[in-house]
Amino acid sequence: MAVLDIVKTKLDNPPSDDRLVVYIDEVGQAIKMFCNRDxxxxxxxxxxxxxxVDLIGLKQKNAPNAEPAVQSIKEGDVQVTFTAHEKSQGETEVDTIVHSYKHALYKFRKMRW
Known part of the structure; x- marks a missing residue:
């Protein structure tokens, strides 16, 4: 089963095939760079x-019209704090995903001399 088919199966409402191919290529490039592979x-x-799938979920969550999640609520003098993920300069959603999966990727990493 190809990655495209697996992603389509896992998503309830998948984006268009063209967009999925772009996401698959983007994540694939990040895997190759992290693992020092061709x-x-x-x-x-x-x-x-x-x-x-995680990248698609993250992009949907960070969409401009998406509502932020509530981090805490204080009832006395009503105060609501929303979560905000602050990225370091240059960090992308793909970098966040690669960092989350680095333990699985380490097994396939090649040394570079």
């Missing part, structure tokens, strides 16, 4: 698909 091993197929 290919993505077949054993990483499901990890790759899960990373794409």
């Amino acid at each position: 290919d993505i091993p077949d054993e990483l197929r499901y990890v790759h698909a899960n990373m794409v």
Whole structure:
């Protein structure tokens, strides 16, 4: 089963195929860079698909019209605090996803001399 098919199966309302292919390529490039490889091993197929699904969820959550999640509520003199993920300069959603999956990716990492 290809990564595209796995992603489509895991999502209830998947984006268009063209957009999915872009996300799959974007995550694939990040995997190759992290692992110092020119290919993505077949054993990483499901990890790759899960990373794409997480990326799509993260992009939907960070959409401009998405409502922020409530972090805390204080009832006396009503105070509501919303969560905000602050990225370091240059950090992308893909970097966040790669960081989340780094333990699975370490097994396929090659040394660079």
